Amino acid sequence: xxxxxxxxxxxxxxxxxxxxxxxxxxxxxxxxxxxxxxxxxxxxxxxxxxxxxxxxxxxxxxxxxxxxxxxxxxxxxxxxxxxxxxxxxxxxxxxxxxxxxxxxxxxxxxxxxxxxxxxxxxxxxxxxxxxxxxxxxxxxxxxxxxxxxxxxxxxxxxxxxxxxxxxxxxxxxxxxx
Numbered sequence: 001x002x003x004x005x006x007x008x009x010x011x012x013x014x015x016x017x018x019x020x021x022x023x024x025x026x027x028x029x030x031x032x033x034x035x036x037x038x039x040x041x042x043x044x045x046x047x048x049x050x051x052x053x054x055x056x057x058x059x060x061x062x063x064x065x066x067x068x069x070x071x072x073x074x075x076x077x078x079x080x081x082x083x084x085x086x087x088x089x090x091x092x093x094x095x096x097x098x099x100x101x102x103x104x105x106x107x108x109x110x111x112x113x114x115x116x117x118x119x120x121x122x123x124x125x126x127x128x129x130x131x132x133x134x135x136x137x138x139x140x141x142x143x144x145x146x147x148x149x150x151x152x153x154x155x156x157x158x159x160x161x162x163x164x165x166x167x168x169x170x171x172x173x174x175x176x177x
Contacts, residue, residue: 010081012153013128018118022084022114027139030103046068064105065105076109079109079110079111080132083113084151087154087160089127097146115131117131118131129150132149133149134149
């Protein structure tokens, strides 16, 4: 009999241990289209994000187009989801967001998080709350962004994020006879 590996991603409350560090598995290179589209999508009119000629006069960026910091935060958050909040039912807050190094088109971002606190939810017995510090680093190891984040995560006993794959009407997959 073959083993069926059910559709399930992420961790549940009881999987988190204070002090554990997660080096999130994906890296993502930011290209010019990413930066331009995000800037347009968010109606950010600061030309340092899309006007190469104007950006040449920026003494902080060395004349390079700088990636919209909202994109940097969103990307690093996304990179952390698979380990930290894939099964979260609610974001409870972000604190202490710091932008410590510029991000430019062509940079590849990575993320890592440390679990700082776990506690059971006082109002929802099938949930817990985790607090983590996440940071985004570029390909050179420069820390570009960091924050504290708290999320509500279900316990396995809640059933959330489990057993959602539909029963296939034609039956299970089997080896050919």
